[in-house]
Amino acid sequence: MTANGPWRSIPHLVRDAAERFGDAEAVVDGAQRLTFVELADRVRRTAGAFASAGVGPGDRVALWAPNSAEWIVAAFGALTAGAVLIPVNTRFLEAEAHDIVVRGGAKVLLVRNGFLGREFTGPPGVPVIDLETDGFLGSGRPLEREVGEDDVADIVFTSGTTGRPKGVMTTHGQTLRLYTEWCDLADLRQGDRYLMVNPFFHIFGYKAGLIASLIRGATALPLAVFDADRVLELVEREKVTVLPGPPTLYHSLLAAPGGRDLSSLRVAVTGAADIPVELVRRITTELPFTHLMTGYGLTEAGTVTASRPGDPYEAVATTVGRPCAGFEVRVADDREVLVRGYSVMRGYLDDPAATAEAVDADGWLHTGDLGELDAEGRLRIVGRKKDMFVVGGFNAYPAEIEGFLLRHPAVAQAAVIGVPDARLGQVGKAFVVRRGEVTGSELIAWAKEHMAGFKVPRHIEFRTGLPLTATGKVMKDQLS
Template structure:
């Protein structure tokens, strides 16, 4: 079974049910099913075959949904790419990923014009129309450039589907590349389907659910939790092209949304601007946080302000991505990423791969049907990450007596101060509790005496001095954990999903 086949089953069982709403327009499951079949048929007519690699470079839109499911239906391997990547970032992924075709939007064609001469092997650029002028691209790319809607108009509403095996690669997700070049995590049809199914069932998604998809769909969090999982169980996806607190509140109120999924930064923005919108979230039964650890203080403030439970979970691209969620049938634990979701096993191990006692810190490892096949064309890196059936996540964690896991920090983010381990999250949690601090990130800075020292970057909502914050930290932290420098910023550097870019901050302190 795969997600494209599951869409067909859902459409047959409930054809008139709304699959998604975009800019006020509703699309039923049967309409989506027809569009997916037509697009797959168009790709076949253009010469694409099972196993070919096709890049999907699109914002949140029907183009993304139809392009994704249509390509998968034909047995192609889809490579989602962040559309705001630079030309150089795209060049690497297109080359490394052996891309034969591109599904995109007219907004992003300037980048492909800049890349065109380097990629004679790319056969087509299938372009969704948003009204941007692409005449210059049309002149350069000639017959390589195809209109998405034009193809759909002439496509057949029939398709001889290829045989797709569970272990065939469905998606290659390139990691963010915070160290070195990005690596392509190969997710099979079994990986993608099983995680969407297990997440949908664990979170009790139903046909009555309306899930806000404002996270970028090219990111694996939205891909599984806010797109594939609700479609798996017959829910409705409320597609927002980009994140805006006003847009989130409006769609939640207008469409009676039931689920919101976001990263901690989004919750912070919603909280800061939510005083006049508290009733807009009345229909929301569940908020989901992932992508980064959510500060406990922020979680509690948000829950109190909007009277809704925030269930924090955990995942990574290599696991499709979800491995843990706080359960819905009993109280969630603030600061915990929750327990194993169904069919997935997590444990905490030492450097030798042996499980550590309850409460001790080690590396989180994962196994289950959601774990990737490996990294594309990187057998050595695959062997490092996949050992004896377990995926080594690189995250430091601990587990309590009830099986709730807690992320302590990224293994590579740990700061070694004079032989003592300092986990940035512990320092960040303290600073987040201060009423004047709205955002914080902690990194290690070179120190000639101790090897490394703790440096904090903060965003504040009122005037406060570095000394005042340091005094506050002294009340809550051991001396070796105290920041030696606290730098004030207007905002922290983030990627398109709202994740704080620690590498940029580390670079800042080493310059």
């Protein structure tokens, strides 16, 4: 047995899951219901289709499509053909997606036309296959190429919120080892029914979702677009037990009208720089969840820290837990969080300069996040280096200020940025989504009672919603 458990590669895991879990449901997507045996068979036949299309070992396959059974079959089929998977963000516009397909060197691009009313095209010279209409999936002769634990499995491009997206290379062995531990931390069990709101183009949906479900024998229920009513319907009908997502997901559940049977829910998993303690309490007292895990991760390393069962509300809400096994975490003099361990990326694709800048000679990944460690070794994220602004000589961290604002009972969401100020250089401006009645002046007065003066936002702008990425992060470049 290796450090990755009994599996040499992700294709090996798919085959082993069929042997272990047989006719249990592996995927439920609308009318489609695939057992683990059926999933493995379709994956091998899709691997054969890729081979017939000229995809060889080490070639790259881009997948620009929403969460679905087809995405799962296509992704694992590509890996089983020996290819390297490049997931593409479905919210990207054509030029953004084409940039990734071209820089990634994809030999073929798979899409699902019609999603969000769009047509998904490919750049010149790259064949495009529609997952639903081209009859490609499962159309080949069964094939499984040998893949090793040190082979690159995927190139996942960063979100691009801090510049041009960079392709993060990760191996089969890194993924299998890390997400085997994730299953333990999240208390994922055989037979669980896992509703997947997090998009598969992101490592949470792909790895903490699909890979983890294959490891444990959980049923994957992909959801292409988040809709609160659809979530409630699926939880009740399919007896969902595991429902990870951003804090906004749980706000939606708490605000939903009664009458739905949500009693099957057991595991919640979320993460943010600062989650209100009251939200953590409500998730575990007003909803049926008996286990809530919070954590911190990034594309360049996967899940780095996580809370543990039995952690107090305050710790779960205000920290992202302790390091996972095999990771070291320290905070530099400038408060940047540094991470070292087996799961740190193999590098950025075709960008040795950016790789050297991100991972130093001693193997420490410079995350760009700012944080602090408490006496028990739990990590608290206080912001991003690029987001920090200086108020009259004092460093202000938006995530910390947002955390304070979220403690106000009338605040549902908050995002803070620095804006120019003639006297102080910069001051905070808060964009707030209300859940109750409060005026801007009232909120500023309240803030003055709860945080240092330089942290208090000078300007409040109320919004009905904040611009979010598909993974739930606020797009602060769209706030001004």
